[in-house]
Amino acid sequence: MLDPDRRDSSSPCELCACTSTAESALEEGSRKDVTRARTALLLSCFHKLQNHFFMSLLQFPRLVKVSMERSPYFELVCPNDAYHIMPPGMSSPVRIRFTPKKNKNYSHQLVCLTPREQVVVPIRAIAARAILEFPDQLDFSECPVKYSTQKTVLLRNVGNLEAQFQLSTQSPFFVVPASGTLGAGDTMQVTVGFHPLTIGDHSGSLAVCCNTGECWALHGAQDNVAVELSTNSMKVGKTFITTSNYTTMFIKNRSNITAHFQWKAFRTEEDEAEEKRRLEGEIGPNRCAKIKVTFKPLEELEYRSVAYCDISGRESRLPLRLRGEGQGPLVELSNRTLNLGNILLNTPYVYEVKLINQAAIDAPFTYIHTTANVGYCFKFAPEKGTIAPGGIQTIQISFNANILGSFEEQFQFIVAGSPTSAILTIKGFVTRPSVHFDIEEIDFGDISFGFPYTKTCRLTNPSPVALTFKLRMSDDGTQPAVNCFDQIRKPNDPSWRDGIHFDVEPREFTMNPSQGTILPHGHQDIEVTLCSNTVMEFYRRLLVDLEGIGNGVASLTITARYQHFPASGCCLSGFAPP
Structure with missing residues (x-):
């Protein structure tokens, strides 16, 4: 640094090759290259508040010319372009007067010329500047990982000029503030932080961007904490x-x-x-x-x-x-299996089961229709709905089977929010409704031609539903039979003279009533009348057809034997067989 009030300067030495100038004529014919300061002159570096000398390293005295171009700021105290004889190993002082006009940087040069070489000495004067002081190293020691550890240090401007600075570092270190202005002689607090993300040693540098660009070392280590x-x-x-x-x-x-x-x-x-x-x-x-x-x-x-x-x-x-x-919702059935037992074909039945919601949330349910086996014969009501928490929903089941035999069917209720369904199993056996006679056989015994004989029987309905029946006789004709009592009332009937002739077989059996409806668990008395118009031994069956159920669901055996009487004892002797 140059003090404007001082008359000396500081600068490193600079050696240059000798050029073909007028000063080189001091030694004609000498145009050799520079041999550097080791073989010629050595200029000591200028330092503030010190005198400066030329020193000769030659073995013989040498003539040296010291000169400086004219400048309003730099001036040789000794005469310009003066010659000096430099004895071997001796030194000679050179004084320079510096007169600055403004607070700025100045530069000039001093030329030392010998017959063999030229030494150019740059002269520089640096104006006032900011100088920042900061610790050379900052050690954080051991710190928690993923945690910000901070230290506060003083930044001091020991120069004589205001400093505008910028501070920068690398992760995991940080600095606050990152920039600022610090007046000459002022101090300020700077916070340097350490926030490591991984375990281990970390180091970095803190760079100050100002006039000088100093760097300070940062170091920290970290570990897990409790x-x-x-x-x-x-x-x-x-x-x-x-x-x-x-x-x-x-x-x-x-x-x-x-x-x-x-x-x-x-x-x-x-x-x-x-x-x-x-x-x-x-x-x-x-x-x-x-x-x-x-x-x-x-x-x-x-x-x-x-x-x-x-x-x-x-x-x-x-x-x-x-x-x-x-x-999900906890929905259970009051009965998981419903056994209907024996049920009648084409007979409507109604049953009930209950869906119970044992959860604390609503349970929306939906019945899934099925058409497998006898599934289509069942109807459920309601088919969908929502059961409140702890609530019960009664499901009415209607069933009317049209297929005989045993069955076992599963019916599914899906509950929203539950992966499992409520499954109801219904099983039973479908049979026909039955009726039966109170006797197994009607035996008319010995009968005569044309005389009506009547016997009674009872037809019982043990079913829980009313049944409509119709009676018919197996192997009976369709033309009305001739009754001897009716024949007697017709004395002019041609049959007295020509005999009886049938186009088709006579209907010899009549039932009264021949059809009707028997109430549930009721009965019907039936009169069966036989009027024989043929000479034979009878073995017939009385059949019962039930509407919607089937034909011949019950039968009653009827027997009779034709008895031949003498012609004189018969009112229809003309009809007696030969």
Whole structure:
């Protein structure tokens, strides 16, 4: 630095090759290259408040010319272009007067010429400037990982000019403020921080961008601190879907720092693909934070997940494994199996079962239609609805079978939100409705030609429904039979003279009533009349047809024997067989 009030200068020496100038004529014919200061002249570096000398390293005296171009700021105190004889190994002082006009930088040069070489000495005067003082090194020692440790240092401007500066460093170090202005002689506080994300030693530099560009060394080491979760695994009990349940755990901070925590969905920062809702907070030294974990399932499933706690003082995120089970509506049947026993064909039946909701949420249900086997013969009412928590829904079942035989059918009620259905099993045996006679056989015994004989029987309906019946005789004719009593009332009938002739077989049996309806568990008395118009031994069957059920569902055996009487004893002797 040059003081404007001083008359001397400082500068490093600069050696140049000798050029073909007039001064070189001092030694004609001498045009050799410069041999540097080791073989010629050595100029000592100028320092402030010091005298400066030429020193000759030659073995013989040498003539030296010292000169300087004219300048309003720099002037040789000795005569310009004067010659000096330099003895070997001796020195000679050179004085320069410096007269600055403004506070700015100045430059000039001093030329020392010998017959063999030329030495050019640059002269520079540097104006007033800012000089910043800062610690050479800052050591943070051991610090918690993922935690900001800060140190405050003084930045001092010991120069005589205002300093506009910029401070910069590299992660995991930081500095505040990063830029500013500091007056001459002023000081300010600068905060240097250390926020490591990984365990291990870290070092860096703090660069100051000003007039000089100084750098200071930074160093820090870090380790995990005593911050932990009270548990690394949590299970929430069964929770009804669309409702919520919760459990609690703690984050324990046993260190002397205030730990900042944040819950995230991924194990590392690189895995954070998108913004997610994060819960965060702070825990003071030697304190605990209570964490509430809420579980709200949407389906009846077992849920598993992992939440990660990113917390100051710990390099890796702390995993918390979560497990919970969703519970749908609990709907049960009052009877899972309905045994109908023996039921009658084409007979309507009505039964009831109950759907019971044992859950604390609504249970929407829907009956699923089926057409398998006899499923289409069943009707359910209502087929859909919602059962309130703890409520009961009565289901009415209507059944009218049109297929005979045993059956076992499953009917399904789907419950929204539950993966399992309520299944009702219905089984039974379908039979025809039956009627029966009170006797097994009607025996008319010995009968005569043309004489009517009547016997009675009872037809009983043991079924719970009314039955419509119709009676018919097997192997009976269709033309009305001739009754001897009717014949006697017709004395002019040609049959007295010509005999009886039938175009078709006579209808010899009549039933009264021949058809009708028998009430449930009722009966009907039947009169069966036989008027024989043929000579034979009878063995017939009385058949019962039930409407909608079938033909010949019951039968009664009827027997009779034709008895031949003498012609004189018969009113229809003319009709007696030969």
